[in-house]
Amino acid sequence: MSQDKAFMTIPRVDPGYRSKEERVHDYKPVAKELAPEALREQALRCMDCGVPFCHGMGCPLQNVIPEFNHAASIGEWKKALEILLSTSPFPEFTSVICPALCEGSCVNGLNGDSVSIREIEHRIIETGFENGWVRPNVPAQHLEKAVAVIGSGPSGLAAAEMLNRQGIHVTVYEKAQYLGGLLRYGIPDFKLDKKIVERRIALMREEGIQFETEVEVGKDISPEYVLRKNDAIILACGARKPRDLNVPGRDFSGIYFALDFLTQQNRLNGAEVFSPDPLLNANNKRVVVIGGGDTGSDCIGTAIRQGAISVTQIEIMPKPPMARAQTNPWPEWPVLFKETSSHKEGCERRWCVNTLEVIGSNGKVKALRCVEVEWVRGADGRMSPVAKAGSEFILEADLVLLAMGFTGHAIPLVVEALNLSVDGRGTIIRDSSGKTSAQDVYIVGDVASGPSLVVRAIADGIRVANQCVQSLI
Ligand SMILES: Cc1cc2nc3c(=O)[nH]c(=O)nc-3n(C[C@H](O)[C@H](O)[C@H](O)COP(=O)(O)OP(=O)(O)OC[C@H]3O[C@@H](n4cnc5c(N)ncnc54)[C@H](O)[C@@H]3O)c2cc1C
Structure with missing residues (x-):
């Protein structure tokens, strides 16, 4: 697969940042990128380990990393994209702001530098967008089922995407003016350009997902009403109560x-x-x-x-x-x-x-x-x-x-209205499928796990949406 022992001869190269003198005067992304050819060479450093810890242990999405590295290393960017998208709905987010848990468990990192997996992922998805290969995932047909997702952060977006792909009608309610949760309002522009978030939301709209902004569930509309109008609710409201x-x-x-x-x-x-x-x-x-x-x-x-x-x-x-x-x-x-x-x-x-x-x-x-x-x-x-x-x-x-840090959720009105069971610390209790104590009400992302990472929020959104679909059809 990889070029024999390339990990021994090719050093890891990181693109670094724009110069300090320049970047502190604007909010544009600070990170630079390697050229595609340089990244192709970096992908050769992947050892295609018999047990790929990057995939099985590091990445919460279980991205099939050695395989996409191989495709990238031979310049098969479209193939690499297919492999990447088979597990990851929004690689354009994680490939920019993920701390790269995969790289922490890369075997190369045992006594050297890990493979630049995040950079390679970024080049794969951006090559996909540049070539028009990233298309809306429109389901063949919609079923007579509807789910409301409350919150449009990465966990809510991932849940919405997975529900919609399986033919469920999805409405995402968001209290803020714009969509994206912490991707939009927490993480600064110099780390994540908001155009990347807007580009994905535009695709999701094309897929048929409905978005209702400036609607706070629990204040502007009651959670009971949303539940009555839908077959299930997924709460993806984040953990915003600051210490x-x-x-x-x-x-x-x-x-x-x-x-x-x-x-x-x-x-x-x-x-x-x-x-x-x-x-x-x-x-x-x-x-x-x-x-x-x-x-x-x-x-x-x-x-x-x-x-x-x-x-x-x-x-x-x-x-x-x-x-x-x-x-x-x-x-x-x-x-x-x-x-x-x-x-x-x-x-x-x-x-x-x-x-x-x-x-x-x-x-x-x-x-x-x-x-x-x-x-x-x-x-x-x-x-x-x-x-x-x-x-x-x-x-x-x-x-x-x-x-x-953050000490928990900031949705007491929703918890009260839906009569959700909480533990001694006020954390909403859910079972292994993501279901709360209330019928047809699920929780995902930070509201369930406490403050975490974008990649974990996405992985949880996918998992719980799939569980929700199984209970509906
Ligand atoms: C400043 C900051 C920087 C970070 N940087 C990184 C990083 O670089 N890399 C990384 O991996 N992780 C980072 N994180 C963590 C990451 O952003 C979160 O783990 C992730 O966003 C959680 O996703 P979520 O969907 O669960 O919640 P959020 O992103 O918090 O989204 C929750 C959404 O629900 C909406 N909402 C809440 N209540 C209601 C309601 N009642 N009705 C309607 N809408 C509602 C909110 O407005 C919000 O849009 C950062 C976190 C912070 C605070």
């Missing part, structure tokens, strides 16, 4: 949730007509981002583009290791120190830092009082942060962005 900072001084102005900040900038970039109130802007401000994850990183890139004086990111957890820990062996996803394009644009990062208090004046945040912590194992075996004596410090800040 708050419960310290003295939290009420000072200038402290906002990361997603509110990112959504506002995405709406401005999308030329949406609205009055930002308040305007969340980092221009000429000293910005502190609390939370060291990807959402925090997106805030950094956005704040830099808005003209922040300085950006500091603090994280309570320790700095991740540079190499796999013994407890994190291959082919597990490697939990490693990561520097995103946003970090590289200029910010200070600190780990093992806890926030004790917000200091303000005239009602506005001026600084954070912080302390360094050590992670200590308690008698119960659990690690917890303990303040280091004498390590307190003040971090000046005019804008504080809270990117400390």
